[in-house]
Amino acid sequence: MRKIVIIGGSAAGMMAAIAAAKENPDADITVLTQDQLPYRRPAIPALIADYITGPEGARVFPPEALAKYGIKLILPAEATNLDPNNRVISVSSNGKKEKLSYDAVVIATGGYPLIPRIAGSDKKGVFTFTTYEAAAGIVDAAKSANCAVVIGASFIALEIAEALMHRGLDVYFNVRSRILRKLVEPDVSELLMQRFERRGLRMLAGEAISGIGAETHVEYVIHKRKKIATNLVVMGTGVKPNVALAEKCGIKLGPSGAIKVDNRMQTSVADIYAAGDCAESPELGTGRFVYSPVGSIGASAGKIAGRNAAGANQQTNGFLRAQADQILGMQIFSIGHSTTSAKEVGLEVKVHNLTVPVKSQMTKPFEIAKLLTDENDRIVGAQIVAKKHGSQFAWQLYQAVLVGENREEFLKRFNSPRMKMAEALANIVKSTVLVESIGEGKALTLADAASHKNINLVK
Amino acid sequence: MDKVIIIDIERCLACKSCEIACAIAHSKSKVLEEAVTESPRPQRMVTVEPVGESGVPIQCRHCEAAPCIEICPTGAIQRFDEQAPVVVDADLCIGCKLCMLICPFGVLQIGLEGRAIIKCDMCLERMEQGQEPACVEACPTKALRLVSLEEIIKSKRKEASKKLVKESGQAKG
Numbered sequence: 001m002r003k004i005v006i007i008g009g010s011a012a013g014m015m016a017a018i019a020a021a022k023e024n025p026d027a028d029i030t031v032l033t034q035d036q037l038p039y040r041r042p043a044i045p046a047l048i049a050d051y052i053t054g055p056e057g058a059r060v061f062p063p064e065a066l067a068k069y070g071i072k073l074i075l076p077a078e079a080t081n082l083d084p085n086n087r088v089i090s091v092s093s094n095g096k097k098e099k100l101s102y103d104a105v106v107i108a109t110g111g112y113p114l115i116p117r118i119a120g121s122d123k124k125g126v127f128t129f130t131t132y133e134a135a136a137g138i139v140d141a142a143k144s145a146n147c148a149v150v151i152g153a154s155f156i157a158l159e160i161a162e163a164l165m166h167r168g169l170d171v172y173f174n175v176r177s178r179i180l181r182k183l184v185e186p187d188v189s190e191l192l193m194q195r196f197e198r199r200g201l202r203m204l205a206g207e208a209i210s211g212i213g214a215e216t217h218v219e220y221v222i223h224k225r226k227k228i229a230t231n232l233v234v235m236g237t238g239v240k241p242n243v244a245l246a247e248k249c250g251i252k253l254g255p256s257g258a259i260k261v262d263n264r265m266q267t268s269v270a271d272i273y274a275a276g277d278c279a280e281s282p283e284l285g286t287g288r289f290v291y292s293p294v295g296s297i298g299a300s301a302g303k304i305a306g307r308n309a310a311g312a313n314q315q316t317n318g319f320l321r322a323q324a325d326q327i328l329g330m331q332i333f334s335i336g337h338s339t340t341s342a343k344e345v346g347l348e349v350k351v352h353n354l355t356v357p358v359k360s361q362m363t364k365p366f367e368i369a370k371l372l373t374d375e376n377d378r379i380v381g382a383q384i385v386a387k388k389h390g391s392q393f394a395w396q397l398y399q400a401v402l403v404g405e406n407r408e409e410f411l412k413r414f415n416s417p418r419m420k421m422a423e424a425l426a427n428i429v430k431s432t433v434l435v436e437s438i439g440e441g442k443a444l445t446l447a448d449a450a451s452h453k454n455i456n457l458v459k
Numbered sequence: 460m461d462k463v464i465i466i467d468i469e470r471c472l473a474c475k476s477c478e479i480a481c482a483i484a485h486s487k488s489k490v491l492e493e494a495v496t497e498s499p500r501p502q503r504m505v506t507v508e509p510v511g512e513s514g515v516p517i518q519c520r521h522c523e524a525a526p527c528i529e530i531c532p533t534g535a536i537q538r539f540d541e542q543a544p545v546v547v548d549a550d551l552c553i554g555c556k557l558c559m560l561i562c563p564f565g566v567l568q569i570g571l572e573g574r575a576i577i578k579c580d581m582c583l584e585r586m587e588q589g590q591e592p593a594c595v596e597a598c599p600t601k602a603l604r605l606v607s608l609e610e611i612i613k614s615k616r617k618e619a620s621k622k623l624v625k626e627s628g629q630a631k632g
Contacts, residue, residue, distance in 0.1 A: 040552070040574055041554070042555075043573055045574070046571065051498075052573055060551070061550060061551070062550055295554070296553075299532035322560055324557070335560070390565065391559055391561065391562045392564065395562065
C-alpha cells in the first residue's frame with residue numbers, strides 16, 4: 001500500500017490529500033496540520049467583525065468529510081524532520097513524538113507574515129493575522145481600542161480594515177505606494193482609494209509608516225512626520241514562504257525564495273512534492289515559475305501534487321491568477337497580469353481602457369475596466385471595478401485571458417452581445433419580450449429569441 | 460433540470476417580496492420576526508435589480524454547463540445529478556471567490572457567516588417537502604413561477620400559432 005504524507009492542512013495540503021485519495025483509493029494518506037481545527041483562512045476578517053466566533057464558525061475540510069476519502073488527520077502536529085534517504089518523517093503531536101515512513105510526501109507548509117522593519121513593530125498591540133490566534137488577539141485588542149492602523153496593500157488587509165470599521169473603530173490604512181499595487185493599475189488604485197475614503201477609511205498613502213511609538217503598548221504611529229494616535233496596529237504586508245523543513249533536508253529553493261518545483265509540482269528531491277504558499281508555481285502564458293501565494297492556485301497545484309504523489313504522472317502548463325473581492329461596497333476583479341506583475345517576469349504590456357457605450361437612462365455597468373495586452377495584442381490581463389454584478393463582464397475577461405485572445409477579436413465579442421443586453425434592459429418597459437411572458441404574453445420571434453438568448457430562460 | 464424558475468418582467472412590481480422570503484428561507488429560524496434579529500443578518504440569494512422604471516428579480520440559473528462548477532479549484536460547487544440544482548459544499552469551499560468572478564449573472568456572494576460562498580439552492584429543503592421555492596411562493600403577482608420546460612415550450616407554441624393565424628388573416632384581409 002502506497003503511503004502518502006501531506007505536511008500542511010490548508011487549501012493546498014487538503015486538496016493534495018483529496019486528489020491523492022481519488023487517484024489511488026487504496027493509498028494510506030495522512031495529513032499533518034498545525035491547526036487545532038482546519039478553518040477557512042479568508043474567514044479571519046469575519047472573525048474580527050464578530051460575524052463568527054472561534055475557528056468552528058469557519059471550519060473547512062472537517063475530519064468527517066476527509067474520513068469519506070479514508071484520509072487520516074493528525075492535529076495539531078508538526079513535522080520536525082524529513083529524511084529523504086530513509087524516507088521517514090519525524091512528527092511531534094501533543095507532546096508525543098513518532099516517525100512516519102512514506103512513499104511520497106507533499107510539502108504544503110504555507111507561508112508566514114512578512115513584517116516590515118519599523119521601529120516598535122515588536123511592541124504590544126501590533127498584530128499580524130495569518131493565524132487564528134493572531135486574529136483572536138486583534139478581536140481582544142479591538143474591544144478596548146477606538147482607533148486602528150492597518151498596514152498593507154492586499155485584499156486581505158483591506159478586508160481587515162473593513163472588519164475593524166464594522167466594529168466601530170476609526171481605521172487608518174497605510175500603504176507605502178498604492179493599494180492593490182500588484183493587482184491593478186495606478187488609476188484603478190486611485191479610484192478605489194477615493195471611494196474607500198468616502199466610505200470612511202482614512203488613507204495614509206504614499207509613504208510607509210516610519211515608526212511605531214510605544215512604551216510597552218502602541219500609542220501612536222508616525223506617517224509623513226505626523227503622529228497618529230492609535231492603540232492597535234495590524235500588519236498585512238505580505239507573506240513569506242515557510243521553507244524551513246524543506247531547506248533542512250536539502251530541497252532546492254527557487255530565485256523567489258520559495259521551494260523550486262517542476263511542472264509535476266515535484267521538488268528537487270524525488271517523491272517529494274510541494275504546493276501552496278511555500279512553493280513556486282508555473283504561470284500560464286509565459287510558463288515561468290513565480291511565487292504567487294493565492295488560495296486558488298494553491299488548491300489547483302495541490303491537486304496536481306497529490307495525484308502525482310499517488311502515482312499519477314500529471315503535468316501542468318501553468319496556472320492563471322485570478323482574484324476577486326468585495327470591499328466597502330466595491331467589487332474588484334483582477335485576472336492575469338497587471339503592469340507590476342508583468343514587469344516582474346519581463347513581459348512588455350500595453351494598458352487599454354475598456355468601456356461599453358451606455359444609454360443615458362442606464363446606470364453605469366462598471367466603474368473602471370482595463371485590458372492588458374502583450375506585443376502581439378493578445379490579452380494577458382484584465383481588471384474591473386464595479387458596484388455590483390461586475391462578474392457579468394469578469395467572466396468574459398477571464399475567458400479572454402485564459403486563451404490569450406486577440407484584443408480586437410475580443411472587443412467585437414465583448415461589445416455586441418453585451419450591448420444587445422444593455423439595450424434590452426434599458427428599454428425594458430417598452431420591450432416586447434425580455435424574458436418570455438407566458439399566457440397572455442406575446443410570442444417570441446426567432447430573431448428575438450436569438451438576441452435575448454442569454455437572459456430569456458431563467459432556469 | 461425538469462423545472463425552472465421563470466420571470467415575467469411585465470408582472471414584476473419590484474416589491475422585493477422574493478428577497479425577503481429568500482432571506483427568511485435561508486435564515487436559522489425561518490421566521491420573519493426572529494430572522495430580523497439574527498446575527499449575522501440572513502442573506503438573500505435573489506436580487507431585484509432596478510432597471511429603468513421596473514425591476515428584474517435575478518437568481519442562479521443553475522446553468523447546464525455551469526462556469527462556477529468548472530472553475531472551482533476544490534470541487535466545492537457541484538450538482539448531485541443532472542436534474543439537481545447547483546449547490547455549494549461549504550466543507551470544501553476555501554473562499555477563493557473564483558466562482559464570484561466567473562458567474563455571468565453575478566449571483567454568487569460571500570456568506571457573512573463563515574465566509575464560504577453562498578448561492579441559490581433552489582430551496583432544496585422546501586422542494587423536498589413538496590413546497591415551491593420561497594421566492595416563487597412569495598411573489599404576489601406570479602411574476603416568478605416554477606414551471607417545467609415542457610409547459611414553457613407548449614405555451615410558446617400556442618402563442619406562435621395564434622400570431623401566425625392572426626398575421627396571415629391580416630394579410631388576406
